[in-house]
Amino acid sequence: MIPSTVERVPLHTAEHLNERIRRQTDERVANCAAAGPEAIDRRLAELDQEWDIERTLEANAATVSLIGLTLGATVNRKWFMFPAVVAGFLFQHAVQGWCPPVPFFRRLGFRTQSEIEEERFALKLLRGDFRNLSSSDGKSLGNVKRALKAVRR
Numbered sequence: 001m002i003p004s005t006v007e008r009v010p011l012h013t014a015e016h017l018n019e020r021i022r023r024q025t026d027e028r029v030a031n032c033a034a035a036g037p038e039a040i041d042r043r044l045a046e047l048d049q050e051w052d053i054e055r056t057l058e059a060n061a062a063t064v065s066l067i068g069l070t071l072g073a074t075v076n077r078k079w080f081m082f083p084a085v086v087a088g089f090l091f092q093h094a095v096q097g098w099c100p101p102v103p104f105f106r107r108l109g110f111r112t113q114s115e116i117e118e119e120r121f122a123l124k125l126l127r128g129d130f131r132n133l134s135s136s137d138g139k140s141l142g143n144v145k146r147a148l149k150a151v152r153r
Contacts, residue, residue: 008097013106053110
C-alpha cells in the first residue's frame with residue numbers, strides 16, 4: 001500500500017527522530033509565545049525560508065545528478081550510472097516516502113511541509129490571527145474570507 005503524501009516520510013522515519021522533531025517544534029512555539037508578538041513574527045518569517053525535506057532531497061538529487069553527468073561526459077562514462085541511481089532513489093521516495101538520504105536528513109532536523117505548517121498555524125493561533133472568526137456561522141462568505149486571509153498571512 002502506498003502511504004499518503006502527508007504520512008509517508010514520518011512513517012519511514014525512526015520514531016525517536018519524529019519525536020525529537022515534534023519536541024523541538026513544541027519548544028520553539030513555547031519560546032515564541034513567552035517572548036511575545038515580535039518573536040512570533042520573526043519565527044514566522046524564518047518558517048517562510050525553511051526548506052522542507054522534499055526540497056532538500058530535490059536539490060541534493062539535482063546536484064549529485066549534475067556532478068555525475070559532468071563526470072560522465074568529461075572523465076569516464078561509468079559516472080553516468082550515478083544520475084541513474086539518484087533517479088531510482090527519487091522514484092522510490094515518490095512512491096514510498098523513503099530513500100537512502102531520508103534518515104540522514106531527518107537526523108539533521110529537516111521536516112516535512114506538514115510539520116512546518118503545524119508550527120506556522122500554532123504561531124498564528126497564538127498571535128491571534130483566528131480570533132475574528134465566528135464559530136457559530138462558519139459558512140458565511142465573510143467568515144470564509146477571514147479564515148482564508150488568516151491562513152495565508
